[in-house]
Amino acid sequence: MTYNKVGEYSYQFIYSYKIYDRERFDNYDKKWNIKTHPHHFHPRYRKEGKESLMTGIPDHDIPLLVKFLKEKMNVKD
Numbered sequence: 001m002t003y004n005k006v007g008e009y010s011y012q013f014i015y016s017y018k019i020y021d022r023e024r025f026d027n028y029d030k031k032w033n034i035k036t037h038p039h040h041f042h043p044r045y046r047k048e049g050k051e052s053l054m055t056g057i058p059d060h061d062i063p064l065l066v067k068f069l070k071e072k073m074n075v076k077d
Contacts (some may be wrong), residue, residue: 006045009054013072015044024041039052
C-alpha cells in the first residue's frame, strides 16, 4: 500500500513479471471517465481503469481489500 502527502494512494497486488499481471486500486492517473473518478481499479491483464469502491481512506478501504483478497484466494470465513 502506498499513500503520499497529496492524497494519492495505491493498493497493488502483483502476481508475476508479465505485463499487467497485477490488480491495482488507485487514484493516481485521473484520465478514466468513470462514476468513481478519480478512484479506479485496474483489472488483471488490463490497462484501463474501472469503477472502484476504494476511497483512499484506510479505515474504509482495508476491510474491502481483505474481502477482495479472500475472494481471490477462495478463503471462507
